[in-house]
């Protein structure tokens with residue numbers, strides 16, 4: 001083959017690689033929006049509740065002239081406004097694409113930003129949420145991609161559970177592996193052992209799309225695995241039929257020494273709700 005042919009072929013391969021990379025990014029963006037789309041109705045529902053609170057307390061303030069009632073009304077309106085602002089901030093932070101930029105981020109912060117978006121959905125499906133944050137480990141991550149991973153795991157967990165079940169989310173530094181570990185554990189249906197090897201494959205799904213045509217593409221976990229591996233991390237799954245499923249993300253610690261000191265000196269940030 002003439003060297004000009006080789007050059008031409010090399011250029012074509014490079015062009016095709018760029019097209020594939022671009023399509024992969026587009027697929028990831030589409031999956032991201034589809035995941036948050038699952039929450040559209042619960043988030044709208046919550047905004048409706050917030051607006052009802054604001055309108056009712058505003059009416060009360062207008063009607064009652066005494067300071068005490070007006071102060072109470074303003075306090076309630078302020079709290080409702082803060083709640084709404086937390087949700088819009090969470091949504092903006094989730095939707096913002098930062099390209100491939102990595103930054104050192106608190107993983108507890110990332111988990112909390114995602115929880116703001118899913119809290120109402122969990123509440124509507126009567127899922128109890130428990131969290132346990134030990135220390136505040138950081139990792140060098142693309143925040144938007146890790147939020148996408150967390151949202152996928154939480155939505156999968158919720159879809160596997162029945163009313164009354166519980167979801168546990170834990171964050172801690174792991175001294176043995178020098179990783180920051182995020183655990184997402186549900187008490188749902190579990191995954192049969194023979195299906196476990198397939199769940200990270202693209203397009204593997206046991207679900208059908210919902211009424212809005214969302215979900216069930218089988219891209220969620222494939223994407224989680226790609227993102228975690230591109231962060232030099234690992235994703236593990238353990239599941240027992242009828243008992244539930246645990247996914248563990250292990251991401252390299254940004255400041256291993258400090259995080260491990262915090263993890264062993266026991267300064268837990270514990271929450272239950």
Ligand SMILES: Nc1ncnc2c1ncn2[C@@H]1O[C@H](COP(=O)(O)OP(=O)(O)OP(=O)(O)O)[C@@H](O)[C@H]1O
Nearest residue numbers: 156157160199205206215216217218219220221245
């Ligand atoms: N927490 C879980 N409990 C039980 N089964 C699960 C859980 N997480 C994932 N699975 C199983 O793994 C399959 C693949 O999950 P994945 O998130 O990749 O796709 P999906 O949820 O079916 O579709 P999509 O994420 O595109 O809406 C699911 O269809 C389900 O069978």
Ligand SMILES: [Mg+2]
Nearest residue numbers: 152156220221
């Ligand atoms: Mg999924």
